[in-house]
Amino acid sequence: MKIGFIGGGNMASSIIGGLVASGVSASNIWASDPNADSLAKLREVAAVHTGSDNNALISQVNVVILAVKPQLMKVVALDIAAAVQTHQPLIITIAAGVASASLATWLGGSPAIVRCMPNTPALVRSGATGLYANDQVSAAQRRQASTILEAVGLALWVDNEAQLDAVTAVSGSGPAYFFLVMEAMQAAGRDMGLSAEIAQQLTLQTALGAAKMAVASDVDVGELRRRVTSPKGTTERAINILEDGGLRQLFAHALEGARVRAEELAIELEGE
Ligand SMILES: NC(=O)C1=CN([C@@H]2O[C@H](COP(=O)(O)OP(=O)(O)OC[C@H]3O[C@@H](n4cnc5c(N)ncnc54)[C@H](OP(=O)(O)O)[C@@H]3O)[C@@H](O)[C@H]2O)C=CC1
Numbered sequence: 001m002k003i004g005f006i007g008g009g010n011m012a013s014s015i016i017g018g019l020v021a022s023g024v025s026a027s028n029i030w031a032s033d034p035n036a037d038s039l040a041k042l043r044e045v046a047a048v049h050t051g052s053d054n055n056a057l058i059s060q061v062n063v064v065i066l067a068v069k070p071q072l073m074k075v076v077a078l079d080i081a082a083a084v085q086t087h088q089p090l091i092i093t094i095a096a097g098v099a100s101a102s103l104a105t106w107l108g109g110s111p112a113i114v115r116c117m118p119n120t121p122a123l124v125r126s127g128a129t130g131l132y133a134n135d136q137v138s139a140a141q142r143r144q145a146s147t148i149l150e151a152v153g154l155a156l157w158v159d160n161e162a163q164l165d166a167v168t169a170v171s172g173s174g175p176a177y178f179f180l181v182m183e184a185m186q187a188a189g190r191d192m193g194l195s196a197e198i199a200q201q202l203t204l205q206t207a208l209g210a211a212k213m214a215v216a217s218d219v220d221v222g223e224l225r226r227r228v229t230s231p232k233g234t235t236e237r238a239i240n241i242l243e244d245g246g247l248r249q250l251f252a253h254a255l256e257g258a259r260v261r262a263e264e265l266a267i268e269l270e271g272e
């Protein structure tokens with residue numbers, strides 16, 4: 001597999017780091033980006049081939065990962081369309097909100113497209129990615145896409161593209177919800193007299209420990225919560241306050257808002 005990244009920013013850097021750490025040779029990775037600083041940072045991650053010509057990259061590889069900002073996707077796709085039609089690589093797009101049909105229209109022909117939604121913990125190889133393949137993607141190309149995204153964490157396929165909007169709401173935006181909860185817990189700890197440093201360390205270690213336990217556990221997270229909650233104890237008091245405040249409904253409402261916004265973004269980008 002020869003893999004080319006168009007756009008060599010944060011996400012490209014993290015995926016390249018994951019690929020190399022998982023045994024892919026840097027000599028099989030290309031990246032193109034007009035930003036010389038971005039390319040220099042990538043070369044610090046691994047000795048990949050770098051350049052500024054997106055079309056030259058396409059002639060070298062059989063998998064192209066589009067990792068530019070969503071708003072740039074149309075102009076980049078129109079520019080590489082002829083080369084993609086000639087060389088027929090698998091196209092993997094990680095841009096939020098760019099529908100595979102829009103991308104296929106811009107590229108022309110019948111391109112094999114995998115659209116995916118990763119998240120920022122990919123930067124520390126603990127990402128969660130949802131993937132969708134259009135009808136042109138072969139079984140071998142699906143395996144290639146899985147291999148690439150699994151290099152930076154969990155990678156799960158969804159059956160239809162609309163489900164990527166739900167993936168965006170759950171795991172794409174998800175790290176921000178947990179960061180918000182951590183911010184709130186740290187602030188509450190400080191308000192109760194802990195130093196900022198202690199409130200922060202206790203909060204972060206608790207988040208890490210809870211996540212590790214949840215992933216390793218053979219019971220669901222509801223049961224893990226009940227095991228912390230002693231009858232008439234401290235946790236019960238706090239949980240009751242959160243439940244009475246409508247936390248579950250608030251989360252349902254918030255995630256539905258994110259899902260609807262993902263739908264809106266796709267329509268906005270289609271029209272650009
Ligand atoms: N960060 C996140 O939380 C997530 C990001 N994504 C998606 O990943 C994609 C990349 O995000 P991220 O890595 O954070 O963005 P970055 O801005 O870090 O990287 C994008 C890179 O593309 C470069 N670029 C600009 N124009 C071109 C061009 N014509 N050809 C090639 N490269 C170009 C940019 O250069 P310059 O800086 O000079 O503009 C920049 O180096 C986005 O589409 C985003 O939606 C998906 C899930 C999560």
Ligand SMILES: O=C(O)[C@@H]1CCC=N1
Binds near residue numbers: 096168172
């Ligand atoms: O907030 C956003 O729109 C993007 C998509 C998922 C994470 N960040």
